Amino acid sequence: MSIDTVGTSLRRQREKKHMGLAEVSRVTRIPVSTLQAIEQDHFDDLPGEVFVRGFLKSYARAVGLAADDVVARYVSSRRVATVAPLPIASPVHAAREGQGRRFGVAIALVLLLILFTLALSIVLKPRGRDMPPELSSTMAERVLRV
Numbered sequence: 001m002s003i004d005t006v007g008t009s010l011r012r013q014r015e016k017k018h019m020g021l022a023e024v025s026r027v028t029r030i031p032v033s034t035l036q037a038i039e040q041d042h043f044d045d046l047p048g049e050v051f052v053r054g055f056l057k058s059y060a061r062a063v064g065l066a067a068d069d070v071v072a073r074y075v076s077s078r079r080v081a082t083v084a085p086l087p088i089a090s091p092v093h094a095a096r097e098g099q100g101r102r103f104g105v106a107i108a109l110v111l112l113l114i115l116f117t118l119a120l121s122i123v124l125k126p127r128g129r130d131m132p133p134e135l136s137s138t139m140a141e142r143v144l145r146v
Contacts, residue, residue, distance in 0.1 A: 007041040028058040
């Protein structure tokens with residue numbers, strides 16, 4: 001007894017219903033090339049997982065299969081553990097990376113110092129109406145002399 005893949009079971013059900021790919025495409029509004037990829041189990045050639053699941057649901061409904069069962073079979077068939085190797089950093093590369101981080105932190109600190117100084121100068125800037133009366137009267141005399 002052979003176990004059918006998701007694509008094979010969809011194709012067999014379509015053939016039992018005497019439907020062509022063009023008819024399924026018309027009913028589901030899924031391009032024929034996408035339906036062919038599904039039947040051949042070339043799911044990696046299709047757009048993201050959300051689209052694949054939607055295509056499978058539409059295809060399953062069009063040929064009279066339970067959509068949730070087809071999607072569940074697809075999900076269980078895709079559960080493959082992939083282990084990505086960790087990049088091995090050489091000591092020279094690690095040292096350079098550490099220097100880059102320190103440089104970035106130094107730049108951030110300098111920018112913060114500049115912004116703090118600018119804010120402080122704006123806040124502490126003397127204004128004409130904030131001048132003590134002694135200074136404001138001498139300023140008025142100077143203006144009148146000229």
